[in-house]
Amino acid sequence: MDRDAENLARQLDWNLLRMFVVLVDSRSITLAASRLGLQQPSVSSALKRLEETLGRKLIERGPGKFNVTDAGKQLYREAVDINGSILRLSTLMRDIQETVQGHVKIAMASHVLCEFFDDILGDFHIQHPQATVEIIVGPSHHVIEQVVSRQASFGICLVYNKHPKLHYKHMFREHFGLYCGPKHPLFGKKNLTTKDLAGNNWVSFTTDQLSDVLRPVTLLRAKAAPEDAVVGSSANLEEVRRMILSGLGIGPLPVHVAKRDVEMGYLHRLPPYDDPPEIDVYVTTNPATKLNRAEHLLLKNLTDRIDSIPLEDRIFGG
Known part of the structure; x- marks a missing residue:
């Protein structure tokens, strides 16, 4: 692992990736905030922190405008897999706990x-x-x-x-x-x-x-x-x-x-x-x-x- 990737792994908040997946799926700051149980400013702030961490513009927003950039689409694909893996962890842990030995x-x-x-x-x-x-x-x-x-x-x-x-x-x-x-x-x-x-x-x-x-x-x-x-x-x-x-x-x-x-x-x-x-x-x-x-x-x-x-x-x- 190179140094930039190692720094990114340390700095990246996994909750930001989950937020990003919900945001892209919702195509709305308001709807994403509702689904996440957060205030709209919190979602906007989280998106800004994620973009700053990655050094890429992920979503172009404006009145009546919500476009996911190429970098955002790439991140979304990876984040969906990561989010799915994290969600499966609970099942894996439960299976381990429920495996009767x-x-x-x-x-x-x-x-x-x-x-x-x-x-x-x-x-x-x-x-x-x-x-x-x-x-x-x-x-x-x-x-x-x-x-x-x-x-x-x-x-x-x-x-x-x-x-x-x-x-x-x-x-x-x-x-x-x-x-x-x-x-x-x-x-x-x-x-x-x-x-x-x-x-x-x-x-x-x-x-x-x-x-x-x-x-x-x-x-x-x-x-x-x-x-x-x-x-x-x-x-x-x-x-x-x-x-x-x-x-x-x-x-x-x-x-x-x-x-x-x-x-x-x-x-x-x-x-x-x-x-x-x-x-x-x-x-x-x-x-x-x-x-x-x-x-x-x-x-x-x-x-x-x-x-x-x-x-x-x-x-x-x-």
């Missing part, structure tokens, strides 16, 4: 299958592609620990005893059924009753205890076969499913989760078929956790969607 860490129980939650995740990624999501899976009590310790943005899990420091939002209700795999002697058999379940090995979740979140499932198993052995267990639904498919024993699964396997002939539903155990799944939050924008928006999208769906449409596998 940040990381969302969700602690989740392994047997959560919910289509509207999947839709929320997909929509969130489309709307905020620079935000990242991490889902950690574990037993429901681990989910609660993650939320209490503020290591997770929020949790989705089964709840038996509500922690006093957390907030809970009822997400959906699921029903559990009993299943066996193709290698099991009961596979494919019809007209079975709960009496037919006695004398078989079982697999289940590590939380399948009277004092834990799957208490209703525990009671079902205890009623059907109180003396039978549990030969396999896992906190992970996929592993419980694996053991059932492998023929280790009879096991519980959420009915809506197992539906496709039943239709494909991989699993066989066992009695009881009426009044299956029901388990409630909650979105769990810690009010002491300070959420970033990504966390706040994803959580809000989820809770808003829950509120928009009647409870009867959030009951699965009944």
